[in-house]
Amino acid sequence: MTDPVLEVRNLHLSFGALKATDDVSLTLCPGEIHALIGPNGAGKSTLIGLIAGNLAPDAGQVLLNGRDVTAQDVAARAQAGLARSFQVSAVAPGLSVLQNVALAVQGARGGSFRLFRRALSDRALTGAAMTQIDRVGLTARRTVPAGDLAHGERRRLELAMALAQAPRAFVLDEPMAGMGPDGAREMTTLLDELRHEAPILLVEHDMDAVFRLADRISVLVSGRIIASGTVAQIRANPEVQTAYLGEERLE
Amino acid sequence: MRRETLLNLVIALALLAVPLAAQALDEPFAITLATKVAILALAGVGLNIALGLGGMVSLGHAAFFGIGGYMMAVLATPVQAYEPLMTWPIELAGTKSMPLIWLGAVVAGAVGALAIGALSLRTSGVYFIMITLAFGQMLYYFAISWPAYGGEDGIAIYVRNGFPGLNTLDPLHFFALAYAVLLAALWLAHRLGGSPFGLALAGARQAPARVAALGIRPYRLKLAAFVLSGAVTALAGALYADLNRFVSPSMLSWHTSGEIMVLVILGGVGRLFGPVAGAALFILLEHFLGGISEYWQLFLGLILLGIVLFARGGLIGTLAGREVPHD
Structure with missing residues (x-):
């Protein structure tokens, strides 16, 4: 297996008694789309903040191209090849x-x-x-x-x-949020091409898109990754179904 | 031609036409008023680099205006007292030459802005406003208690400093100098706005989180803009001191900071010719309303309130429409 472009090792971050990120580890390898899903409040945005450098972890490491960037600020990580998009559009x-x-x-x-x-x-x-x-x-x-x-x-x-x-790696925070079905379809096609330029860590609520695009899926619930695997594995995982996919079906 | 460009041209020509007409009609006082407009506009162009381009609400720009003014006094008083500027470590004479005084003012203003900006820019929002205000007031009280340059009374420079080839005592000549410096500063501000630096600065002002995520650190950009801003305002201070042939701590007081900010807001924050239009309006109001009532600033306040509430783009914004991204 090739070396991961982005690696997160045993990240911890607590806000008071709340464990927002609880021993999270994940990797992003060349050419792949790794989707991060989880219910609202699961700590997805916190994790992105930790990866991008907006937040400093209590413990754990963030590695970019094998180099420890945990102590570096947002701009330094961007220069090292991390591109992120924002959940709420942050353009000038x-x-x-x-x-x-x-x-x-x-x-x-x-x-x-x-x-x-x-x-x-x-x-x-x-x-x-x-x-x-x-x-x-x-x-x-x-x-x-x-x-x-x-x-x-x-x-x-x-x-x-x-x-x-x-960039060397994309971290995209809900790129399809608020888009109509046509827009979401176009975006899916675009993201599918993008993975050849740099791997994508994709946080997304649109399950159709996630299942279509992702090579691997990690499920974040209450700050912990409860399951990680291929689309088929995640779909079949009973824990995931109760924690997350069940809710989706009820909607 | 864009509407704003046309408007800018009209303003520039109008400011040039007033003293020429005044000369023809033998009204030297009007020339002095126009000179004051040009110099205050220059101070505003300086502030607008920080405020308009960088989004830094500095309530301490009187510090740089005063630094420029006092630099003029420091360099010129030894000459009128027939003394050297300093004897140690090297013997250095003062100067009555404007280009040298301007250089001194620009350097002193830049150094002052670097020191004040490096500390102030660690804060933001209302704290930035307060800390710049505090630095300004520190310099103000320092000047009051500095006996060498007249303390609270200030100090007079009896003969206006010279410029090669011009008779600076002729109001029209002095106006021409101030006007030329103003145009140069406007050109600088224009180039800055369209440069990669200006683009990054605008990004840092409008979407700081995004700019950092693109690998650009807003702090150093803002500091560089603050230094340029302070240098331009200091140059205006040196000219203002020469206009009045007098320097006093009031140049450093927060009222002066407020006035510079008011004229930028009157004209249009972030608009190239905003400070020019604002300074012209300010001086006209001061002159005509001041002639009617001692309390003219009450009316200035009402006009300012109107602009802030109903015409956020100031005079330029009202006449030329909203700002378009230039390409």
Whole structure:
């Protein structure tokens, strides 16, 4: 087996008496989509925060390409090749689609301290940005301020920004949240292609998409991973069914 | 041409036309007013780099304005007293040359902003406002208790400093200098706004969490912008001191910080020509309302309230519409 790109070892984090993350370990290997599912309040967002560097664990390690990044901040982990998208779209609303994606390219390549060049007449910068904008299908909307985009478009912009970072690993926090069925289908196709560029740790509520895309699924309940395996294994797991999938069926 | 570009051009030409007309009509006081507009606008352009581009609400920019003013006094008073500026470790003479004084002011303002910004930017929101205010007031009280430069009374510079090839005592010449410096600062601000640096700064202001997740640390970007901002405002302070031929601690007081911020808000936060429009409106109000009533600032307050409530883009925003991302 190849070495994992992203590895989480025995992470612990408590907020007072609440164990938000309780001895979580998982790996993300090249070419795969590893889905992380779990009911609301299971600690998925906390785990993403720990992986991205927004939160510091009480114990445990986060490794990126085999290197321990537990002590590094968000920006350092991004530079090391971790791209994350946000559950609630976090794009700069006053900047255009192109500017937002150009900013992501700039983050990956450096050069944010160039004071006098014109950012958007830099061919290398806009070229790389436009490639990703074309991929997510926002070409016609490139000059629109991100704040004026429709919800689904903003989710796609999120993804274009993560893509523009040319990352080693994606951590995508509910990329399909609030999208209609058509949008979700397009996004599924896109994510399926993406895995060849870098593996994806996918947090998602849309079970159809998860079952279609995931190579492996880990189920998080009350801060603990209660099961991990292939789609078939997870579907067949009785513990998972009572803890999670049962609820879904009742809806 | 974009509507805002056109409006900016009209404002720039109007500010140039007033003193020329005043010269023709032999109204030197109007030239002085226009010069004051240009200098206050310059201070505002400085603040707007921090406030508009970087989203840093600094209530301590009087510190940099005053640093520029006092730098002028420090360099020019030895000359009028026929003394050297310092004798140890090297003998250094003062100067009455504006370019050198400007250089001194810009450097001092940048160093001051680096020190104040490095500490203040560890906080955010209301704490940032308070800490910049506190630093400003510290310098204010320092100036009051600094006898070498007149303490509370301030100090007069009897002859305006010189500029090669110009007669700075001629109001029109001095206006031309202030106007040229203002245009240069506007050009700087414009280039900054469209540069990769400006893009990252706008991102850091609008979506700080995202910018960090892209691998860009907002702290250093903001600090660099704060330093540039302080340097430009200090340059305005040096010119303002030369306009009045007088420096006093009031340049450092928080009222001055407030005035600079008010004129930026009047004109339009983050808009290139916001400070110019704001400074013009401010001076016009001060002059005409001040002539009608001693309490003109009450009316200024009402106008400010109106703008904050109903016209968030200030004067520029009202006339040119909302800001569009420039490409």
